[in-house]
Amino acid sequence: MLPYFTEVFGNADSLHSFGRESHQAVTRARNKIAQLIGAKPSEIYFTSGGTESDNWALKGLAQAKGKHIITSAIEHPAIRETLKELKKQGVKVTVLPVTTDGVVIPESLENVIDESVSLVSIMFANNEVGTIQPIKQLAAIARKRKVAFHTDAVQAVGNLKVDVAELGVDMMSFSAHKFYGPKGIGVLYCRSGLRLEKLIIGGHQERTMRGGTTNVPLAVGMAEAMELAINELEKNTKYIAGLRDYFIKQVEENIPFVRLNGNRLNRVAGNANFSFEFIEGESILMSLDLAGIACSTGSACSSGSLDPSHVLLAMGVPIEIAHGSIRFSFGRENTKEDADYVVQTLIGIEKQKMYNDRVIEEFKNPNNVGEMPDADGVGTVGNASCGDIMKIYLKVEDNIIKDVKFQTFGCAAAIATSSLATTLIKGKTIDEALKVTNKQVVEGLGGLPAQKIHCSVLAEEAIKAAIDDYQSKKK
Ligand SMILES: *Cc1c(COP(=O)(O)O)cnc(C)c1O
Numbered sequence: 001m002l003p004y005f006t007e008v009f010g011n012a013d014s015l016h017s018f019g020r021e022s023h024q025a026v027t028r029a030r031n032k033i034a035q036l037i038g039a040k041p042s043e044i045y046f047t048s049g050g051t052e053s054d055n056w057a058l059k060g061l062a063q064a065k066g067k068h069i070i071t072s073a074i075e076h077p078a079i080r081e082t083l084k085e086l087k088k089q090g091v092k093v094t095v096l097p098v099t100t101d102g103v104v105i106p107e108s109l110e111n112v113i114d115e116s117v118s119l120v121s122i123m124f125a126n127n128e129v130g131t132i133q134p135i136k137q138l139a140a141i142a143r144k145r146k147v148a149f150h151t152d153a154v155q156a157v158g159n160l161k162v163d164v165a166e167l168g169v170d171m172m173s174f175s176a177h178k179f180y181g182p183k184g185i186g187v188l189y190c191r192s193g194l195r196l197e198k199l200i201i202g203g204h205q206e207r208t209m210r211g212g213t214t215n216v217p218l219a220v221g222m223a224e225a226m227e228l229a230i231n232e233l234e235k236n237t238k239y240i241a242g243l244r245d246y247f248i249k250q251v252e253e254n255i256p257f258v259r260l261n262g263n264r265l266n267r268v269a270g271n272a273n274f275s276f277e278f279i280e281g282e283s284i285l286m287s288l289d290l291a292g293i294a295c296s297t298g299s300a301c302s303s304g305s306l307d308p309s310h311v312l313l314a315m316g317v318p319i320e321i322a323h324g325s326i327r328f329s330f331g332r333e334n335t336k337e338d339a340d341y342v343v344q345t346l347i348g349i350e351k352q353k354m355y356n357d358r359v360i361e362e363f364k365n366p367n368n369v370g371e372m373p374d375a376d377g378v379g380t381v382g383n384a385s386c387g388d389i390m391k392i393y394l395k396v397e398d399n400i401i402k403d404v405k406f407q408t409f410g411c412a413a414a415i416a417t418s419s420l421a422t423t424l425i426k427g428k429t430i431d432e433a434l435k436v437t438n439k440q441v442v443e444g445l446g447g448l449p450a451q452k453i454h455c456s457v458l459a460e461e462a463i464k465a466a467i468d469d470y471q472s473k474k475k
Contacts, residue, residue: 001182001224004217012214013205022216029223033187036230037172038163045188045206046219050154052199053173053188054078054121056210057150058086060196061119061171068092068116072104072133073314074126078173079152080310092116101263102131102315109141117147124156124172128311128327129262130271132160139168148194154178154186158229159237159268170194176218180331181225185218236332240269243330247339248272254343255350257360261312261325270330275312275321278355278412283451284326287349293342295328320411355412358446363412366419368426370405377470381461388414390458392422392466401425401433406462413452420444421459430467436460 010018158179202211372393382389388410
């Protein structure tokens with residue numbers, strides 16, 4: 001890339017000789033990329049990345065033809081959010097479900113596709129759990145109906161063998177930085193003959209289809225990175241998948257209450273996505289970051305929005321568990337020592353953050369769970385935006401709490417504290433129950449992780465709210 005930042009600075013679309021040299025470099029890059037995916041150079045459009053390619057495929061075709069798009073429930077935001085926007089403009093969107101393994105069953109497409117459909121867009125490999133879709137079968141179903149098929153292959157190109165002719169797709173997005181190339185450049189492959197409208201309007205670059213001066217160094221870098229990735233695909237995939245499988249095994253052997261999300265085998269090489277049943281994803285993420293380990297979570301609770309991964313939810317992972325999910329990605333420069341270091345760090349985090357056996361016991365076998373239709377007092381507290389809701393019902397006779405039930409929606413700590421708090425007040429007088437504190441609940445559970453103390457406060461508040469309700473009804 002370096003010469004194209006300095007010596008070869010000509011505009012690739014100019015007619016002068018400075019420009020010609022740049023133009024030749026872009027042509028070589030385009031040819032190389034086309035050849036690597038089995039396309040013609042004239043079918044390769046450089047864009048600013050996967051996001052633009054996805055936007056273009058959906059908007060370009062939605063405008064060009066028909067008004068009904070079929071997609072999957074696990075797409076990247078570049079697809080999801082674009083479709084949300086198109087929906088506002090009147091485009092009909094049908095979302096196909098996935099299996100618990102995160103796979104779209106071809107029959108589900110067969111069942112909904114009809115003449116009204118203008119485009120099917122289903123991702124090749126998922127960015128969170130790495131599962132690979134049966135693109136060839138899905139594309140064949142669309143082709144049979146003469147419906148255009150687009151795939152977001154950003155996670156696939158450079159990681160899997162991808163040949164557009166063999167797959168039978170009409171449009172495909174991919175991006176350089178996902179295979180060690182530069183950030184800010186991608187490609188939309190568009191089969192010749194397919195009528196696409198422009199997304200970026202301007203000069204006559206990219207055969208008039210995408211305006212804007214060509215970014216020569218990035219195009220050169222993308223082609224080079226792609227060639228390297230694809231030439232070494234088999235060797236790298238074998239090595240990285242081996243490392244990932246070793247890591248998965250170590251995590252499963254050393255960390256309790258962990259589950260692997262996605263199919264064990266049908267996933268891109270570097271991906272390992274785990275749910276830690278009793279620890280929140282964000283708190284693991286932060287501790288790992290302090291240890292120099294970079295990974296990611298689909299959930300964004302710490303930033304204030306309750307947003308567990310739509311991919312995990314679509315796969316049927318319960319909301320509380322989806323919140324404790326982390327994606328680990330391995331690359332060609334990672335080593336077995338790296339994997340061991342992550343496992344050791346996770347063991348340390350687990351010891352520090354994990355609930356003790358008493359809490360887990362109380363969570364797994366809670367007391368007083370249920371509703372009480374004829375309750376004398378009901379108290380509901382919680383923070384719906386953070387997911388914890390606690391509801392306590394009281395049956396009171398002669399100032400004594402004869403019976404108590406609770407319904408709680410939340411994490412293990414919320415359930416365990418509700419269970420213990422209700423046990424503590426059962427059979428007590430109203431005055432005694434009012435004296436039960438969150439500290440007693442925490443002590444009764446043998447302690448809670450610091451970030452879960454708020455659950456015990458919630459339990460104390462729920463008791464007080466239920467008693468308040470009882471007393472106000474009595475008057
Ligand atoms: C990263 C990614 C994108 C977005 O690509 P950018 O080049 O970062 O815009 C789109 N789809 C998937 C599946 C991705 O993983």
